[in-house]
Each structure stands twice: as C-alpha cells, then as structure tokens.
Amino acid sequence: MLTKRLAAIYELVEENSVVYDVGSDHAFLPCALVKNKKCPHAFAGDNKKGPLENAKKNIRAQGLEDQIEAILYDGIDERIEADTIVLSGLGYYTVEKILDRADLKKYKEIIVQVNQDVMKLRKYISDHGYAITKEKVVYDGFYYEIVAFSAHLKGHYSLKECYLGPLLMKEKDVVYLDSLRQKKKILEDIFAKVAVKDSVRLTYYEWLKEILGQ
Numbered sequence: 749m750l751t752k753r754l755a756a757i758y759e760l761v762e763e764n765s766v767v768y769d770v771g772s773d774h775a776f777l778p779c780a781l782v783k784n785k786k787c788p789h790a791f792a793g794d795n796k797k798g799p800l801e802n803a804k805k806n807i808r809a810q811g812l813e814d815q816i817e818a819i820l821y822d823g824i825d826e827r828i829e830a831d832t833i834v835l836s837g838l839g840y841y842t843v844e845k846i847l848d849r850a851d852l853k854k855y856k857e858i859i860v861q862v863n864q865d866v867m868k869l870r871k872y873i874s875d876h877g878y879a880i881t882k883e884k885v886v887y888d889g890f891y892y893e894i895v896a897f898s899a900h901l902k903g904h905y906s907l908k909e910c911y912l913g914p915l916l917m918k919e920k921d922v923v924y925l926d927s928l929r930q931k932k933k934i935l936e937d938i939f940a941k942v943a944v945k946d947s948v949r950l951t952y953y954e955w956l957k958e959i960l961g962q
C-alpha cells in the first residue's frame with residue numbers, strides 16, 4: 749500500500765513507461781508500478797548500500813526480480829534505458845546536483861517531489877527552458893507538491909508561476925487551495941511578529957490573496 753504522496757506520484761507516471769526511481773530506498777513505487785502492470789519494467793536506484801538492500805528485499809518479497817533491477821549509483825546512471833525518471837523525498841539541492849549531472853533529453857519525463865523549495869525547482873526548470881507537464885498537490889500530514897517536466901518541450905515561467913505553480917494556479921483544485929491558505933496563514937503569523945514586513949514575503953502574500961480572492 750503506497751502512502752498518499754507516493755500514490756500521487758504513481759498516478760503521474762505514464763502507463764507502459766519504463767521508470768527509473770532515483771533515491772528509491774524501499775522501492776515501494778517501482779514495486780507498485782510493476783505489480784499493478786502499469787509499467788512493464790522499472791529500476792530502483794540508490795547511492796547507499798543499506799537502502800538498496802531494503803529495495804532488493806522488497807523486490808524479492810514480491811517476486812518482481814525479473815522486472816525490477818536495483819542499481820547502486822550516485823544520481824542517474826545514464827547507462828540505464830528508461831522513459832521516466834522519478835526523484836522523490838529528496839532535498840532540492842540534492843535534486844539540483846543530480847539533474848545538473850544528467851543528460852535529461854534522454855528521458856521523456858522527469859517527475860520530482862522535493863521536500864522543500866519547490867519554487868526553486870520550478871525556477872531551475874524555467875532557467876533551463878524546460879516545460880512543466882504535470883503538477884499535483886497532495887496532503888499526507890504535510891502538503892507535498894509534485895512537478896513533472898520534459899526537457900523536450902520549451903517552457904518559461906514567471907516568478908509568480910514558480911511560486912504558485914503554472915498548471916496548479918489554473919486548475920485550482922481543492923487540496924491546492926487549502927495548501928495556499930496554509931501558506932497565507934504562515935505568512936500572516938510571521939508578519940504579526942515583525943515590525944517591518946520583508947518585500948519578498950509581501951509579494952508572495954499579495955499573490956496568495958489574489959488567487960484566493962481574499
């Protein structure tokens with residue numbers, strides 16, 4: 749059974765694609781994708797032996813050794829032929845380093861869920877001229893934002909779009925709007941404690957008020 753966060757990532761994976769889950773740890777995502785026949789083949793990569801052993805144990809326990817390969821590698825091993833890269837549960841700067849070292853054009857789609865700094869992730873995507881293809885917010889104790897992009901499509905995003913999510917701000921689904929209300933409340937709590945409001949936070953606050961209509 750996947751957590752709500754991993755289930756949301758699962759939903760964003762294209763049917764029949766070969767997935768390379770980088771920083772897989774337990775390999776829950778590749779196991780679910782292959783077991784449910786959403787993907788014919790997958791790779792579970794990790795740069796540490798302990799997590800990789802976890803992955804191997806779970807793959808073996810489900811009898812999926814023929815369809816999921818566990819790879820010990822720091823970042824993306826470009827010898828692996830895959831359609832979709834998943835990077836989830838990692839910090840933004842780890843993801844940035846991994847993306848910087850890879851030829852992203854080798855893959856159809858890259859799905860990323862960073863623990864913090866999702867605005868920096870969208871800015872990175874925009875600065876490289878890549879296009880955001882899918883976005884999703886899910887609540888699983890925290891609000892998690894998942895962003896998929898393609899290095900084959902061109903995109904450019906304003907700072908406002910990087911903050912709010914270019915696709916999310918158009919779709920405005922219920923969980924997304926709840927996450928924005930929480931962001932707005934956090935800013936209000938900060939403003940209540942300081943004598944002078946910093947201009948960056950004030951800009952974010954204006955964007956939140958505008959989209960929430962309050």
Ligand SMILES: C[S@@+](CC[C@H](N)C(=O)[O-])C[C@H]1O[C@@H](n2cnc3c(N)ncnc32)[C@H](O)[C@@H]1O
Pocket residue numbers: 754770771772773774793794795796799821822823824835836837838842846
């Ligand atoms: C918190 S776990 C996330 C597991 C899973 N992706 C998820 O979303 O639940 C992060 C994993 O990434 C691995 N990791 C960290 N840096 C990495 C790197 N540069 N290359 C590959 N794996 C890495 C860690 O060893 C750890 O197992």
